[in-house]
Amino acid sequence: xxxxxxxxxxxxxxxxxxxxxxxxxxxxxxxxxxxxxxxxxxxxxxxxxxxxxxxxxxxxxxxxxxxxxxxxxxxxxxxxxxxxxxxxxxxxxxxxxxxxxxxxxxxxxxxxxxxxxxxxxxxxxxxxxxxxxxxxxxxxxxxxxxxxxxxxxxxxxxxxxxxxxxxxxxxxxxxxxxxxxxxxxxxxxxxxxxxxxxxxxxxxxxxxxxxxxxxxxxxxxxxxxxxxxxxxxxxxxxxxxxxxxxx
Amino acid sequence: xxxxxxxxxxxxxxxxxxxxxxxxxxxxxxxxxxxxxxxxxxxxxxxxxxxxxxxxxxxxxxxxxxxxxxxxxxxxxxxxxxxxxxxxxxxxxxxxxxxxxxxxxxxxxxxxxxxxxxxxxxxxxxxxxxxxxxxxxxxxxxxxxxxxxxxxxxxxxxxxxxxxxxxxxxxxxxxxxxxxxxxxxxxxxxxxxxxxxxxxxxxxxxxxxxxxxxxxxxxxxxxxxxxxxxxxxxxxxxxxxxxxxxxxxxxxxxxxxxxxxxxxxxxxxxxxxxxxxxxxxxx
Numbered sequence: 001x002x003x004x005x006x007x008x009x010x011x012x013x014x015x016x017x018x019x020x021x022x023x024x025x026x027x028x029x030x031x032x033x034x035x036x037x038x039x040x041x042x043x044x045x046x047x048x049x050x051x052x053x054x055x056x057x058x059x060x061x062x063x064x065x066x067x068x069x070x071x072x073x074x075x076x077x078x079x080x081x082x083x084x085x086x087x088x089x090x091x092x093x094x095x096x097x098x099x100x101x102x103x104x105x106x107x108x109x110x111x112x113x114x115x116x117x118x119x120x121x122x123x124x125x126x127x128x129x130x131x132x133x134x135x136x137x138x139x140x141x142x143x144x145x146x147x148x149x150x151x152x153x154x155x156x157x158x159x160x161x162x163x164x165x166x167x168x169x170x171x172x173x174x175x176x177x178x179x180x181x182x183x184x185x186x187x188x189x190x191x192x193x194x195x196x197x198x199x200x201x202x203x204x205x206x207x208x209x210x211x212x213x214x215x216x217x218x219x220x221x222x223x224x225x226x227x228x229x230x231x232x233x234x235x236x237x238x239x240x241x242x243x244x245x246x247x
Numbered sequence: 248x249x250x251x252x253x254x255x256x257x258x259x260x261x262x263x264x265x266x267x268x269x270x271x272x273x274x275x276x277x278x279x280x281x282x283x284x285x286x287x288x289x290x291x292x293x294x295x296x297x298x299x300x301x302x303x304x305x306x307x308x309x310x311x312x313x314x315x316x317x318x319x320x321x322x323x324x325x326x327x328x329x330x331x332x333x334x335x336x337x338x339x340x341x342x343x344x345x346x347x348x349x350x351x352x353x354x355x356x357x358x359x360x361x362x363x364x365x366x367x368x369x370x371x372x373x374x375x376x377x378x379x380x381x382x383x384x385x386x387x388x389x390x391x392x393x394x395x396x397x398x399x400x401x402x403x404x405x406x407x408x409x410x411x412x413x414x415x416x417x418x419x420x421x422x423x424x425x426x427x428x429x430x431x432x433x434x435x436x437x438x439x440x441x442x443x444x445x446x447x448x449x450x451x452x453x454x455x456x457x458x459x460x461x462x463x464x465x466x467x468x469x470x471x472x473x474x475x476x477x478x479x480x481x482x483x484x485x486x487x488x489x490x491x492x493x494x495x496x497x498x499x500x501x502x503x504x505x506x507x508x509x510x511x512x513x514x515x516x517x518x519x520x521x522x523x524x525x526x527x528x529x530x
Binding site for chain 1: 279280281282283284285286287288289290291294295296298299302305306312313315316319320323330331374375377378379380382383384386387388389390391392393394395396397398400401404405407408411412415441444445446447448449450451452453454455456457458459460461462463464487488489492493495496497499500502503504508510511513514515517518521522523524525526530
């Protein structure tokens, strides 16, 4: 099972962060989505989905503005979900394992985007020759091949050899540290949401944030309910404004 | 589809020798959707994939090797925008290339100018609507299913893919159809402003709701005052529930807005504060 999970994780990170399909890759890179295939291989779909959901929460609000990814949720999921499944780790601890890898993934992306300048230069050369096949290769085959070398071996080895190591580390880390990591995992989603507020950038609408926040705190409504009420509110304001403008 | 191709062929006038068909336009979009971020590098960002998406159309428009080579070089330039809402730019570019190939009235600089001028504003729209609002709501709903161990959690996110694919494909065609005036008209049209303000409202409301659900921070501090034990968290709760998570979100927002947008540094800071806080017993 560990071998199968290691293989799947390595391939998933490679395919996912190769970013084929603009929003397709964005979807398969989500921990909650990859949890299903990991769960199928491990034979425990329910647990895998719960772990995937916990890890997903950290990255829920993250926006990669200007293609600068704040964290690599794909690597975070590809490492934490398989290891949590093989070591029987609970979802909260899996999150704390995910976080450092999410940050490491950013460095990997920086390496990739630095190296890929070589393909752009190669493409310049092909353009000068009018060689469209060559540009096709620079845009697809070369980045995919580089991605395989950069991604597959690390994750495969980390899962295949790392499960035991992680188990041993988990056995010896002190209680305050596990607690601290759990606090970290529960606080980090705040970064994602703050980034989204920043991206939306409409300060006059900030009361809507407060409204949504306390709707859940006081009334305990679900995410689905919030989406329904929020949509109605947004539509009402838009329509009323339009009515006022025409009146 | 077959009908449209025939129509296009019929519409060709002798001097308008090189016309792009609907099939060419769509094919070009599929190449963009597939490849937009694949060859991304710091130097050109999406430049290589922009060129890659144009190739089938450019090959048709410029049978002479020298012209083709110039067109390819032109589109390898720096380009960076949001992948689905930037597509009117690609559509316009195709219509401009078509004009250039047939009449030669448009210059290289005009095409590059349109591309670089529009990529910023459209990226802003795309980031707000797709990544800021739509994505977060759909994944947020998926998480509630996933947390209960439900497989739907892994299926629901694909709705985001379908919606954005649909938006991108249609804006691409729209851009081609109404040509270079299109994005100006889109940006100035009332509906796009309404769409942005509506999604901003919905987005912020949802960020609030999701923050309340998923950011859980509480303090473990206790004091002995005149023999009675005072639990700080109880006092905070009696004022309003969730004050610490709210403070965390706005604190980070303040840092993003006024100090730094280096995400890595901020997340490391959060990790350090949380672990130190746990060590000395604040959390």
